[in-house]
Amino acid sequence: MGLITKEKGACNLSKKVEIKEVEKAQNRIASLVNKTPLIESFVLSEKMGRPVYLKLENTHDIGAFKIRGAANKILSLSTEEKSRGVTTYSTGNHGLAVAFVAKKLGIQAVVCISSRVPKAKVDSLKRLGAKIEVVGRSQDAAGVRCYELAKEKGYTVIEPFDDPFIIAGQGTIGLELLEDLPDLKDVVVPLSGGGLLSGIGLALKSNRSDIRITGVSMEQSAVMYESIKAGKPVEMEESETLADSLLGGIGLDNHYTFKMIQSYMDQTVLIPEEEIGYAMAYMMDKQRIIMEGAAATGIAAVLGNTIPHQDGALAVIVTGQNVDMSILLQVIENYTPKKAEVDFA
Incomplete structure (x- = not known):
């Protein structure tokens, strides 16, 4: 160790x-x-x-646990920001949290993930109704796409940790x-x-x-x-x-x-x-x-x-x-x- x-x-x-x-x-x-x-x-x-x-x-x-941070961030957004939708990048659980909170609040959500994210988490994301984009083999690659979407669509990025x-x-x-x-x-x-x-x-x-x-x-x-x-x-x-x-x-x-x-x-x-x-x-x-x-x-x-x-x-x-x-x-x-x-x- x-x-x-x-x-x-x-x-x-x-x-x-x-x-x-x-x-x-x-x-x-x-x-x-x-x-x-x-x-x-x-x-x-x-x-x-x-x-x-x-x-x-x-x-x-x-x-x-990720629901705690996602809820705090999304609930802090302005009405205008919520109306434009949110996007995030994730190894799975943060994406689930963002998708869950967005669904509860009636907000559009796009979750960017890598091909490494396990099937169980991908299936759960689909059940929550989030749009999913699979990009590359790392969370960093998914993060690049997330910020591209924010620029293109006006979404607010929900950071996974920082x-x-x-x-x-x-x-x-x-x-x-x-x-x-x-x-x-x-x-x-x-x-x-x-x-x-x-x-x-x-x-x-x-x-x-x-x-x-x-x-x-x-x-x-x-x-x-x-x-x-x-x-x-x-x-x-x-x-x-x-x-x-x-x-x-x-x-x-x-x-x-x-x-x-x-x-x-x-x-x-x-x-x-x-x-x-x-x-x-x-x-x-x-x-x-x-x-x-x-x-x-x-x-x-x-x-x-x-x-x-x-x-x-x-x-x-x-x-x-x-x-x-x-x-x-x-x-x-x-x-x-x-x-x-x-x-x-």
Whole structure:
């Protein structure tokens, strides 16, 4: 596993999202977004020797946390902007969120995706009535087409992560954790473009600076991880991974999330593919929870004992459940719970 730990005073935020924006978001999205359950995982608590909780963002209508940011951004648009329609680019879950919110509000939506987006997410996008454009083999390629559409049609681009409204919307998860878990000491957050960790980090660290935040990514194409190592945003080719939701660049002209991750994240862990698969199988067997590979990275980090022990509760953000049945069957066949227990013992 790769690991980066935070250097104190490593950065200053050039563009800031304030905690008051997260609080506004909590009120703004209440009509479309329900508070998600927080449950203790007794099997993980027993293995860790401390209370381990699961924040079930997979229980949203779209099966993923992304609805929070999308709702906050779209609800903040003017009447004129809504009438012109919206467009976005996505590895799948953000596109689902934009399509869902747009349908609820009667807004036209065009979602640009790459050919890597799993069939389960494409099928869900179609059911939500969004227009889909499949472009290239990466989220970055889909992003180029998204901005072309915005220029041609006058659509408003709903960024997947590097936007203050998106970050504030995702940050409402942090406010819910503070409400439900006073003894919170550690939070494990899947990390890609950084909108989720930036928002949660802002919400938690603004209220409790002692809470430790760990970002988790897959080993291949972990762009934010490599960017933090390099001290600036970098580009990478996308690779095949079970954690497909964590693919995509962070933008060389990143305005918010890169600096926020530098400021709020205490350590980063990279998870090998086999451990992502084991974590998916383990949770299906022991907890009866289906989760996509991106969500399983957090579970793998816990099972692999990569979070240094301290007294108090640990929360894992279960980001989504939108995974192809074919992938689940492969996970069941190749990563049995028995094998997982041996590897994570």
